[in-house]
Amino acid sequence: MKVFYHAWSRLAAVALGALVALSLTAHAADPDKKEIRFGATAGPYADQIRYGIKPQLEKEGYKVTIVEFSDYVQPNLALADGALDANAFQNEIYLKRFSADHKLALSEVLKVPTAPIGLYSHKHKRLDELKDGASVSLPNDVTNQARAIILLQQLGWVTLKAGINPVKSSERDIDANPHKLKLLPLEAAQLPRSLDDVDYAFVNGNFALASGLKLKDALLLEKIPPYYLNLVAVRTADLNKPYVKDIANAYRSAEFNRVIDERFTGFLKP
Numbered sequence: 076m077k078v079f080y081h082a083w084s085r086l087a088a089v090a091l092g093a094l095v096a097l098s099l100t101a102h103a104a105d106p107d108k109k110e111i112r113f114g115a116t117a118g119p120y121a122d123q124i125r126y127g128i129k130p131q132l133e134k135e136g137y138k139v140t141i142v143e144f145s146d147y148v149q150p151n152l153a154l155a156d157g158a159l160d161a162n163a164f165q166n167e168i169y170l171k172r173f174s175a176d177h178k179l180a181l182s183e184v185l186k187v188p189t190a191p192i193g194l195y196s197h198k199h200k201r202l203d204e205l206k207d208g209a210s211v212s213l214p215n216d217v218t219n220q221a222r223a224i225i226l227l228q229q230l231g232w233v234t235l236k237a238g239i240n241p242v243k244s245s246e247r248d249i250d251a252n253p254h255k256l257k258l259l260p261l262e263a264a265q266l267p268r269s270l271d272d273v274d275y276a277f278v279n280g281n282f283a284l285a286s287g288l289k290l291k292d293a294l295l296l297e298k299i300p301p302y303y304l305n306l307v308a309v310r311t312a313d314l315n316k317p318y319v320k321d322i323a324n325a326y327r328s329a330e331f332n333r334v335i336d337e338r339f340t341g342f343l344k345p
Contacts, residue, residue, distance in 0.1 A: 108318045110138045114150045114162035117143040118285030119190055119339060120305065124163065127334035131325040137318065145264050147216055154308060155179040161322055163187055164281070166303045168242065169218040180311040185323050186304040188335045188342040190280020192222050193293030197270045202230065202294050207254050209274040215260035220245055223277035226297060232256060242302070280342075290341040299343045 111132060115121040121143045129139040142159060144150045150162040151173050165173070167183055174181045192214075194202075211232075213223035225241045227233045235241060236250040246258055261269055266278045267286035278288065290296060297303070307326065309319050325331060335342060 108160075108316065109136055110140070111160045111318055111322070112140045112142055112158065113322075114142045114144060114153055114159040114164070116147070116150070116164040116281050116285075117145055118281040119342075120163045120187070120281055123187065123331075123334070123339065126338060127331040128322065128325045131328060131330060132321060135321055137321070147219075147263060151177070151179060151181060151308070154181060154310060157310075160313070160318065161307055161309045163305060163307045165308065166218065166305055168302055169216070170306065170308055172218060181308050182311040182314050184307040184309055184314070184319055185326055186301070186306045186345040187326060188339055188344045189299055189303070189305040190284060190290060190339070190342050191293075191297040191299050192219065192226070192277055192279050193283060193288075193290060193297065194226060194275055194295040195267075195270060195278050195283065195288060195293055196275045198274055199294070205232070205254060205274075208257065209254065210257040210259060210272075212259040212261050212266055212269040212273045212276040214263045214266065214277065214279065216263065217243075217245060219263060219279060220260060222297060222303060224249070226277065226295060227256075230295070296341075301345075304343065304345055 113124050113128070115124055121141055124141055129141065132139050142153070144164070147165065147169070150159070150164050151170075153159045154162050155177075161184070170181060170183060173179070211227075214220050221242055221244045224233065224235070224244045228235060228241065232254060233249045233256070234251040235244055235248050239248045246260070259269070259273060263279050264282055266276050267282055267288060270276050275294070280290065283290070283293075307322060313319055335344065
């Protein structure tokens, strides 16, 4: 798995370099900005753009290209480097942390309908089938791992150390693990594949749906607080540009709302 991931990363870096070069040329040739490269993780957030946003923007005269990603790192790097004009895949906590850690000037435009993280199993049909020593996979990025740990705490499967902010928690902050759970942090995109090997897996909604899982199949679904809703991000310098306002208008439209009701049942709307 590691060999595959590193090979993919090298290919992604080459592709990203090509996108940046094309972007710089496009920006120089087209200051009025009628082409939008929109990044998203493969699955529902790319599909929201494909079915609910792209048709509206094309009616406004834009050419829209959707660039799909299979990780949570490249979309922000590509946006900051100019290879993308907007992306939709992350929540505000992740955006702020990632931007600070990498010294990127990225900003939120608006929040979008979001699928909750859920606890799934191929081996168990109920939560009360939990046995001591059970294996539980969960995201390895800091923001989504905290979401999983919050749910573990709500279930009573773990407790956190006194004074720890659950939103910023990690494995290191667990005080008690009465069932001696084996917690296995993995890349978020790999979590659906882990279901054949673990007792339970926390899977982000987008990767769950992209892998064929259904939200209704989850043994537990997160009640998404506002700060975990996904969002559209752009470079901070572009916040007031016409194309960004047109993207926001498309997301706020009755047409987009209809697409969400028809295609994305179970998503929490902002």
